[in-house]
Amino acid sequence: GILTDKNRNVWLYGIDGIVVSYDSGNNWLHNESEQKNSVLKLCSIKKDILYSLYLGGQDGNGIYYSSNQGNDWKEIYKNNSSILLSISCTEQGLLWAVGKEGRILKYNGEITEVNELSKNYDSFKLYQNYPNPFNSSTNINFILEKKTEVKLDIYNVNGEKIKTIINNYKQPGNYSIIWDGKNNKGEMVSSGIYYYRLIQINNSKTKKMILLQ
Structure with a gap:
């Protein structure tokens, strides 16, 4: 494969490792690193940051990281039982890796599996209020x-926040909160449609309720 990085250096990678040209292809240097295996994919995020996906027999399958234009490499992920197929670098500075059996990894300073993200995403449940109306x-x-930091806010039909009921850390457990129909000023709101929204660090859920007076 071939990669032109953020510094316009040209990298070639494959079964013989990595070679690089710093002068538009006039001269080529073999990149000496800890990577002794075939390189399946190379990608670049910032000017000095590179990631490589390698594959090699009993050494397994993994990802290397370099923060100095490939002069030094550090192995950030290795797994002998699940083969990674490709990696991709984003403009936001994230590295994504995909593998067999639907495996997806995210790297932003540490490796996280997407299924772990899904578990975090569903780490709370919000039920329909009662009575309703x-x-x-x-x-x-x-x-x-x-245990997590949560907010419970009430919004009117125009999307304006009228009441914050909870805004702190809570322990795991079941919670039952009463809203008395008043806004942050202590005033009773008028009849109509309202929305309550439970917000966690990386997730939120919203439901509708109706106030009739």
């Missing part, structure tokens, strides 16, 4: 599966 007050129930 309601006259003066209603119960909002939710479950937290781990």
Whole structure:
């Protein structure tokens, strides 16, 4: 394969490792590194940062990282049981890797599996309020599966936040919160459609409720 990095250096990679040209292809240097295996993919994020995906027999399959234009490489991931197929660098500074059996990895200083992200994403449940419609007050129930920082906000039909009920850390458990139909000023709001939104660090869930007076 071939890669032109952010410094316009040209990299060639394959079964013999990596070679690089710093002068538009006039001269080529073999990149001496810890990578003794075939290089399947090379990608660049910033001017000095490179990632390479290697494959090599009993040495397994993994990812190397360089922060100094390939002069030194550090292995950041290795797995002998699950083969990675490709890597991709994003403009946001993230590295993504895909493998067999639907495996997806994300790297931003540390390796995270996407299925782990999914577990975090579903680490709480928000239920429909009751009664609904309601006259003066209603119960909002939710479950937290781990200790986390959460917010519970109320919005009117125009999307304006009118009330913050919770804004702190909570322990895992079941919670039942009563909203008395009042805004942050302590004033009773008018009849209509409202939305309550439970916000976690990287996720939020919203449900609709109706106030009738």
